[in-house]
Amino acid sequence: MSxxxxxxxxxxxxxxxxxxxxxxxxxxxxxxxxxxLVASLFPLSIGPEPDLLKRIA
Incomplete structure (x- = not known):
């Protein structure tokens, strides 16, 4: 039997x-x-730094 x-x-x-x-x-x-919950908290946790937002995008 297999x-x-x-x-x-x-x-x-x-x-x-x-x-x-x-x-x-x-x-x-x-x-x-x-x-x-995750979709609303994620933007708050990364902040408005343009360099970080460019890397994530």
């Missing part, structure tokens, strides 16, 4: 995670909230 491939294992894990996320209706809201 072992499952790495791709099949990754697909199984992704499928399981998507099923678990679909069962919990509040999980996408937590993800969206985290994105909004």
């Amino acid at each position: 072992e499952p491939s790495v791709g099949a294992a990754i697909a199984g894990v992704v499928r399981r995670d998507l099923l678990l996320a679909a069962r919990r209706k509040s999980e996408p809201l937590f993800t969206l909230g985290f994105f909004v």
Whole structure:
């Protein structure tokens, strides 16, 4: 009997995670909230320095 491939294992894990996320209706809201939090705090943490902004861009 052959072992499952790495791709099949990754697909199984992704499928399981998507099923678990679909069962919990509040999980996408937590993800969206985290994105909004990071997107709003990141500009405040780097500051208005033009050289740093050029490097990031």
